[in-house]
Amino acid sequence: MLPGFRSVPFDDAGALRDAVYEDTAAVMIEAIQGESGVYPLAEETLLAAREACDETGALLILDEIQSGMGRTGQPWAYQQTPIRPDLLTSAKALGGGLPVGACVAAEELGDVLEAGDHASTFAGGAVVSAAALAVLDLVDDATLLRRVRELGAGLSEDLLALDGVTEVRGRGLMLGVGLSGGLDAAAVGADLLQRGLIVNVPEPGTLRLLPPLTVDSAQIERAVGLIGESLLSYATV
Ligand SMILES: *Cc1c(COP(=O)(O)O)cnc(C)c1O
Numbered sequence: 001m002l003p004g005f006r007s008v009p010f011d012d013a014g015a016l017r018d019a020v021y022e023d024t025a026a027v028m029i030e031a032i033q034g035e036s037g038v039y040p041l042a043e044e045t046l047l048a049a050r051e052a053c054d055e056t057g058a059l060l061i062l063d064e065i066q067s068g069m070g071r072t073g074q075p076w077a078y079q080q081t082p083i084r085p086d087l088l089t090s091a092k093a094l095g096g097g098l099p100v101g102a103c104v105a106a107e108e109l110g111d112v113l114e115a116g117d118h119a120s121t122f123a124g125g126a127v128v129s130a131a132a133l134a135v136l137d138l139v140d141d142a143t144l145l146r147r148v149r150e151l152g153a154g155l156s157e158d159l160l161a162l163d164g165v166t167e168v169r170g171r172g173l174m175l176g177v178g179l180s181g182g183l184d185a186a187a188v189g190a191d192l193l194q195r196g197l198i199v200n201v202p203e204p205g206t207l208r209l210l211p212p213l214t215v216d217s218a219q220i221e222r223a224v225g226l227i228g229e230s231l232l233s234y235a236t237v
Contacts, residue, residue, distance in 0.1 A: 013048035020052035026059040034066030037206040038176025059086040069093035070139040073149030073172035096135040164231035177207040
């Protein structure tokens, strides 16, 4: 929405390269697009973004608001890719329920902004900052992250085995579930809510699952059972 941004087609490494030139300030991408339905970018596209930035001096910004904070089984989604950003953004889970956002810079950019350059009335508040530091401590835990990877892999496999599911995209506990043509994801999502499971429908053919990282395997099994029942009830209509 900010003026000055140009967008390029999804996962088009060539178009991305062509859009970056000497006057480009920055390239901003999500390694796994969240709001559009959980679409991981190909390594080739991420590498093209990194190379285009390195060649022109533009900064590479990764939006990790949805994919970060352990969601994919690493603290940040970029850690499962061959690239490293110059800046990353975080929010949502960062505050563990309190409202906070952060822009994190690589060390060499650390002194570009000084206190007051990028002000906001409540920015840097002590309570939310303490909460964010506490959540970062909790998420930076090898056992928790391994659990997220294992539970996510199992969930993904179980979902893929359901009638009506054509693909499962994403990593860890950030999953987009593609439904077969005749199924109306919005209806399935509303039906699942009636059955006691909250899922999100980011686009007509996709359910998005972002369970809390504290989810256990019994809850996952129950969720898969409910999704299976719901898909079955719509398939027969
Ligand atoms: C929620 C979200 C944002 C916006 O975050 P704010 O903290 O509301 O500014 C940006 N990017 C992604 C991927 C999000 O999920």
